[in-house]
Amino acid sequence: MQGNSSFRLPTAQGYYGDFGGAYIPEMLYPNVEELQLRYLEILDEPGFQRAFRDLLRDYVGRPTPLYFAKRLSQRFQTNIYLKREDLCHTGAHKINNTIGQILLAQRLGKQRIIAETGAGQHGVATATVCALMGLSCIVYMGEKDIERQAPNVARMRMLGAKVIPATSGSKTLKDATNEAIRDWINNPTDTHYIIGSVVGPHPYPDMVARLQSVISEETRWQLKEKTGSELPTHVVACVGGGSNAAGAFYHFLDEPGVELVAVEAAGLGINSGMTAATTALGRPGILHGSKSLLMQTDDGQVVEPHSISAGLDYPGIGPLHANLFKSGRGKFLSATDEEAIRSAFEVAKLEGIIPALETAHAFAAIDQLSLTESDQVVICLSGRGDKDLATYMKQMDMTGS
């Protein structure tokens, strides 16, 4: 709909350029309207801010380090800094959002929390904050993801959450999200839905981006301490729905000199029919309550995506990113399953860090950027790879590496 001057802030109706809005059935309206009317006021409240900052520091372990990756920099003949979201409590950036939303849910008087999860990181982060606050927690997870991310399923259960398998469609993140939305429709008064990425109806994309923006807020001063300049030349992040990328980009969105690089999962290859590279293949469409880019058939049926990484196995992206893509403000690349695996092994050996499979896609794209020795590249290391060990081990068995 109407344009706006900032890439960061949507319009009052939740539009980033042509994308966003709240395309929801009436049954969801009271819940979504309550959030629309109250999220900014709550997020800006001094008491909320204090509680949020205290928990991020003392419970999550923020600020997370910005680490100069010397050997990786040598390998690519440039300067690479890793924003260590993998060191957050629970092992990924997802908890920045769940801490914020649980504090919001408390202020809205909600007692029951639901969430969807793909890789299980958001599910674990939600189960964790529910345990912390003593709220009941239900996590919807695709049947296929329950199999491939078993350690996270066990963690959620140990934290007291109920994990409900989503058995429809592709049995992955998209279907888990459908089930969570249906649950919310059926429980309209006592339940808050903690969406795990910058997707969903307005105000979720903006709310989640604000809560994740702590990533780039810290990056700016940390980079200044290290290099004398707050601004890198590039910020690179993987994109499933786009929350770690939104957080890593946020305070650079209106700095045109900083190149923002979003890396999607190409699966077996963009033209293989087994991919999750939304911007490469998607057209404008509506899924999960917002207008964005969407992988779909000519008839407008949502295509079942594929990625080896459960967290990127999603047929859409958040509306903020769709706008970055369409306007050219963001550069969108992709990496295949195989390239991601190869990069994960390389980063492990060069830096002693085992990244999540999702994050491995961000590393796999470094090669596609023409970097110079003077570039300052920040890569958002969105999560650690413990949950993916089974996949990595299978790879080692196959290659003997």
Place this chain on the structure above:
Amino acid sequence: MSKLKDLFDRKQSGVLNVYCTAGYPGAESTMEVMEALQENGADIIELGMPYSDPLADGPVIQASSSIALLNGMSISRLFEQLAEMKDRIYIPVILMGYMNPVLQYGFERFCSDAARAGISGLILPDLPGYEFEHEYGAVVSKYGLDFIFLVTPETSEERIRKLDQLSSGFLYAVSSSSTTGSDKQMEDVSRYLQRLKGYGLKNPVLVGFGIKDRQSFETAGKYANGAIIGSAYIKALEGADDVRTSTKSFLDSILVKQTD
């Protein structure tokens, strides 16, 4: 004149609207199902356009949508099937579906083709009031189609009045906040329906979600102009050898023969 308006001018109570999924149970069932509904007492047909991710629907209707999609159903195919609808179906037919397939088809092209096929109105549950007012409503009325909004027990009075203003044909009162096919007590719903009645809305009101048998149909009829049956009918078609027989026995079980 709108077929829906005509219907409600003639009949103010006990209006029965039955939902069916296009392309279900068989790829070519659409017309046969609609004819069977018309012959056996339905006043309105709500024809669902299947979608891969039907958020407002429960498991029964979702499963019928998946089968219809496997049967190769699409909006283009649906309009092919509806080519003879004008000659064969005289009761109002409403298309129900989700925005994404409609947008891919092209919103204006969709409205134009629907009007040409003789469709009376549209229900697009994920098209919000704001976007309807600012972008799509004008196209809907350009082609003379009615547009029906949903309200729920949680919808505020102010918003109910607003959605009533934006709607034409009738207003769809969701009996409880739920997806289709859920089973909440109809009696709980009566207070909400009485409240709706008290507002003096411009549109007739049909109640949907959870209407599954004669008793729930009649309860709904006490406070509204009629009701919408969806999941219960889809269930009745499940594994049916003969659509006509199953439809007849289903509708016979809902409707009382006019006596006294």
